[in-house]
Amino acid sequence: MxxxxxxxxxxxxxxxxxxxxxxxxxxxxxxxxxxxxxxxxxxxxxxxxMTAKETAALTDLMLKSGASMDLSGISGPFVDKHSTGGVGDKTSLILAPIVAALGIKDPMMSGRALGHTGGTLDKLDAIPGYRSNLEPAEFRRILAKDGFAMTGQTKDIVPADRLLYALRDVTATVESIPLITASILSKKVAEGADALVFDVKFGSGAFMKDAADGEKLARSLVDTGTAMGKKIVALLTDMNEPLGNMMGNFLEVEESLDCLEGKGPADLMEVTLELAARMVVLGGKAKDASEGRRLCEQALAGGKPRELFLANIESQGGDVKKFLEMRGSYRSPVSAEIRAAKPGYIARIDAWKVGHAGVDLGVGRNRTEDAVSPTAGVQFHLKGGDKVAPGDLIMTVWARDKPGLAAALPQLEESVEYSGSAPAKRQLVLKEIG
The missing domain is CATH 1.20.970.10 (Transferase, Pyrimidine Nucleoside Phosphorylase; Chain C)
Structure with a gap:
């Protein structure tokens, strides 16, 4: 051969x-x-x-290319969530402590930023002292204690995906549905989850640009995952605009804590709660998504998810006191503002352009070995649907350095699309596939 x-x-x-x-x-x-x-x-x-048969074979072979997490001896249920990638998407940081508060264990193996999409591990690494490279024994201990644990992919777990993932990013083959399916599922099955909720994004800031392609990917994930014996649900969600009001590594951790304190932006909370609700259903704690969402909202109101979020920071080596002191002030000294150029309404802020500007700012990376900045990012003061007058503040921008800021500002200015009338309200969650 x-x-x-x-x-x-x-x-x-x-x-x-x-x-x-x-x-x-x-x-x-x-x-x-x-x-x-x-x-x-x-x-x-x-x-x-690839045919369904080929995709299933590729997924299984990648899974078996290395070790899997052993969660025996820890009481479940084990349910995880995975996003196909977006801009400002920090839902994992918010929903893990929410479902943990309801008795569901979330063994979360996450990735780093590549291209225009953010990486959960880069966000966590912005917390002083936080360790996202846990040994298996540490991962098990923290999962049992806090109800969730966050770690990166080790060289022993699905090495085929680790190699192929980096190669796809530099060969313009990221958007292949069979390769995405095999990459995601091989990692998620290896981490030990019994059930999985997929957030499959479509729109300008997603790899799948339209809803039809997003649905194809969602069905591929559901069908392949089900064939591997897992309980699977996918939600098709809109990523034409950045999610939430913050884009950047430390900025997004801050916003996650805001959400756990009841101060989260409506769009971010809507997507987070809908995903968390499905996790609660798959974990057997609710009979349907409506009940699951109600339980999640009750947990948030009670404050336990916030406690678990801070407990996890401490468990993974982070300095909680320092983190809280840095909140609201840990920013790059290199900054600028984007103000409205004309009157009317903001039709949308293009997530694709914002994501690519983020790479110049230092939020993301073009190559796997590139470093990212914890203090770079964008705060959105206004977003799609908001009325504006000339000079109104739309964004505050922080960059790693002056050249990065100079490269990013034209892209951010171009990302703001104006309209003479109020745009139709976006439907954030388009469809459930399961």
Whole structure:
């Protein structure tokens, strides 16, 4: 068997066997098949797609390329949530302590920012002392104690995905539905969750630009995950505008705490509570999403999720006192403001342009080895639907350095779209697929 023949078969639209996929993935992990051949295969998959059988085989082979989390001895249920990526999306930080307060364990293995989308681990790393690279024993202990734990993917857990994930980002093959499905599910099954809720985003700031493609990805995740014996629900959510009022690593941690204190923006809370409600249902704590949401809202009002959020910071090595002292003031000294250029209404603030400006500011990265800034980001004072007059403050912007600020400001100015009349209200959660 040769890699070039497997690439050729996929290029020509043939269905690959489990053995062929296993030969390619196994050889890549072992260092026997080079990046350039796997890149060619990924591009062939991007254009030719994969059958459901191929996707299931790829997912299972990636899962079995390394170790899985052992959660035996810890009482469940274990339910996790995964987002396909967006701008200002910090729902994981908010919903994990909410569902934990209701008796659900959330074993969360997260990623870092790549391209225009943010990374949960980069946000957590902005907290002084916080450790997001837990050893398995630490992960188990914190999960049992706090009800949730946050860690990154180790070299031993699904190494095939760790390698392929980085390769896809630099070869323009990120948007391939079979590759996204296999990447997400291999990691999520490896972390030990019994059930999964997927936040599949569509719109300018998402990888899936329209709802139809988003639904295809959602159905692929649901069908493949169900075939692997997991309980799966997906929500199709709008990512045409940044989610919430903050975009940036420390800024988004701050906003997450605001949400747990009852001061969160309406759009962010709507998406978070709808996702959390499904987690509560899959965890057997509610009969339907309506009851699940009510339980989540009651938990928030009681204050326990906030306590668990701060307890987790301490459990993972963070300095809670310092974090709270830094709240509201930990910002880059390099800053600017974006003000309204004309009267009327803000039609929307384009999430795609904001996300790419964020890379220049230092929030995200173009390459996996790039460093990010904890203090860079954007605060949105006004968003889509708000009425404006010339000179009204729309955004405050913080950058890692002056060149980054200079590169980002034109993109941020262009991201603001104006209208002479009030735009229609966005439907944030379009559909449930399960």
């Amino acid at each position: 040769r890699a070039v023949d497997i690439i050729m078969n996929k290029r020509n639209g043939k269905e690959l066997s489990r053995e062929e996929i296993g030969f390619l993935i196994g050889g890549y992990v072992a260092g026997e098949i080079p990046d350039y051949q796997v890149s060619a295969w990924a591009m062939a998959v991007f254009f030719r797609g």
